[in-house]
Amino acid sequence: MNEPIANSPPSPASGSAVPGEGGVSPDARRPWHKRRLLPSSPLYATLRWGAAGLFAAIVVGLIVSIVSQSSQAFAHSGISFLWSGTWNPDAGDYASGTLVVGTVITTLVAMIIVVPVGLGVSVSLSELMPRWLAAPLSTSIEFLAAVPSIVVGLWALLVLSPVFATDVEPALEGLPVLNRIFRGPAYGPSVLLASVVLAIMTLPTVVALSRTALGGVPIADREAAMALGATHWQVVRRTVLPGARSGIAAAITLAIGRALGESIAVALVIGNRPAIPHSLLAPGATLGSAIVNQFAEASPGLGTSAVIALAGVLLLLTILVNVVGQLLVRRRGGRRLLGVRGAVV
Amino acid sequence: MSKLPSMQVALDGAMPDMGLAEVARRRLVVRDSARRSIGRRRTAGRAMQVICLLAVPIALAPLVALAIATVSKGAGALSIGFLAHAPTPEGVPGGGISTAIVGSGEIIAYAIALAVPLGLFIALFLFERPGPIASAIRFSADVMSGVPSIIIGIFAYAVYVERFHHFSDVAAGFALGVLMLPIMVRANEEAMRTVSVDLWEAGISLGARRSRVARSVVLRGALPGVVTGNLLALARGVGETAPLLFTVASPTFAMTLLIFNDATQPYPDAQQTAWGTALVLLALVLILSVIARTVAWTLNRKTR
């Protein structure tokens, strides 16, 4: 992988053309990256610029190809493809409305589960536990991030889903008041199960980023509270959590982005019924799960274009959420989070 | 409040001349409040702490359950033959996953060939050229790393499969590469940032060519971080299914697709194969992560 660099000729000769060679260069006071010292070797410059250009081409290509390939579907259904109607290829009905609703509901329920749990874990790891305990626990949770989504999906389908069908879902139906959103036959695969799977899969994102945010609250703020007579929890509640607020918001936003786009595991456990679910125990579908399930069966031409249009809608949704998330992360100066930790995110 | 001696603090006016008696009285209020409330404050705090701590086992339970299920169900399928033999047709017992292992390896190789060098050069670009172009690239890399993998699969389908009218490991490798690229770019850049700008500057002012400085100063210093980041990105790529869904010719040509396919089969034998493959995949990902962590850890120890 280093080969292209190693190939560049290490000749010192070509550098002598530059004025100031050997002494302090005339533009030594300029910022280092703006200095016109030695010219880059042409090969190296080409490689750098070429790589940057290629990346730009990939980003633009992704957007252009999805937009152009979905144009047929939009021509067929009009702009109302975005919100209205049902997905029923047999009847020639192509629209993403019900799928968007399904996506939003599963993501919302997943967040209702994962945010309190994730925050509890983050606070425990960063504020309550001694290091020797927090370190291995957080490594385990980061390992959860590395588990491929297909393995989570397999486990959810073959192990969790039967448990839901026999125990969890009947129990939820027995709850007073809440059973209005938990009703209908207990199949196992359902909107609820998909949400639980999404909660499991986004937990590491929430924990990793919130923990960094909590840890970033200056010791000076904590000590200020302590010195005023605050108890340990008061320090956490009144200074650490508020101080980490924007970082936690970023964590949740990026988790939402992940939950919106997760498709394989959801496709395995949601039951795939492209209609607005009447209950959380009913089967449903999301944009991602519909793309997974419909693509192979789609008729060439319009059918395929409609599935690609679903991808376009999903792309729009996730880019919106991610841009908000990135801005939140950036405002805190937390770029580092998306570096090496990006694999976790 | 009626019993409280009225506090002679005019709410909006200037500060009245308060005597020490006034100070003493206020002191008394705070002391007494602190002492009386401490039991309540501590108890409430402890209750909240217990609630937070309860979240930890809740969070770990799925991980543990998943690990136990995969190991116990997958171990039964594992054997030399399982790894070395080709799959049998659906419903026919026996057979292995050799084609899936080879296929996955091929796809990953293409992905590495695309993403690793490209990621390095893009990161060098970002490192060397702060400015609007770099900011734009950095921002798109961040946004790209949030683009769902299924969309990248559709993209690869659109630019390759649809154009050349056949499924291909090259297309799949391209998809995986595009998926890993933004993660690698940001990880590489972060690693390069840890190399002091002074060294870079010194190299440049000594009259070395940029390429030499890049090679001998930046890359050498950043190497451990680069390796860690790339391995973590790779671990993520290895486990991806969605980008392969529309690019690989048959589910028997990639491990993740094989799991996806067999998980939904009614035959116990197929499910057994799915668990076995899941175990292999999990082990692979775990090994990659552990290596990545070890590299990072060794680096941290060296620099301290």
Next chain:
Amino acid sequence: MKQNDAATDTGANHETDQQTLFGDRSGQLAKESRVPAGKPDAGAHGTAVTLDDVSISFGDHVAVRNVTLQLPAREVTALVGPSGCGKTSVLRAINRLHDHTGGVVRGTIRLGSLDVYGTDVQPEVLRSRIGMVFQKPNPFPTMSIFDNVISGLRFNGVRNKRLLREMGIAALHNAALWDIVKDRLHQPALRLSGGQQQRLCIARALAIEPEVLLMDEPCSALDPVATAKIEDLIRHLSGEVTIALVTHNMFQAARVSDNVAVFLLGEDRVGELVEVGPTDRVFDTPSDARTKAYVTGHVG
């Protein structure tokens, strides 16, 4: 709970006796209206804080050793000495902030007659009697100006809205900040200038009506004008509160303190207290040769 109970229930607990509210044992001042402008003689009101043979260590590293020192009540005691000699460590030992950083405190520290490290002492309650101002202004960044001021009262369970308001305003007056912030009490605290932020931190510390105020180089991040304001404040407050002031500025020590404690680094790089006494005497006729060298080196 009701605050009126708090104020009337004096006899129940010996620690709320008016004598101890000022950290002294003479018990004759609660009725005075205001301390006369002239400085009282050192120790006129007894001793607020007593350190007896105090050593502080971090792991194997001893930061400061065998400090025996008394902070006279309602006077300003300046702690001076070279960097690293343990001034901050001593200050933080008084309100038990080392409990959280792994510092070990040996010896005895008393607040009035209370053993600060006694087994039945609740650190939170102890800290509510001691105010602290840090080197760098550290108002709570997510709170408004006024919420910052009353945060300590809230921490200590004061919930009565009127009381919070009255005491918050009084603290702002006390910190000479009221006229500056009265029209923007609900703006974020970080919008204030550095000097104003530091005075806000002083107001925050004063709002809990501390008996002792610990100030760790409160002016080191400030310009001369802001520094002068804080020095005025310190002089003004010394009638009510016992102040321990860490400073590197000998002129500042001379200007505002009644007493000086000089710390130096010993042979083995462990900090120790070499001399303590009334400011005039220590600066004019130091009894210890090392003090003389240090003080003249920094003044002359």
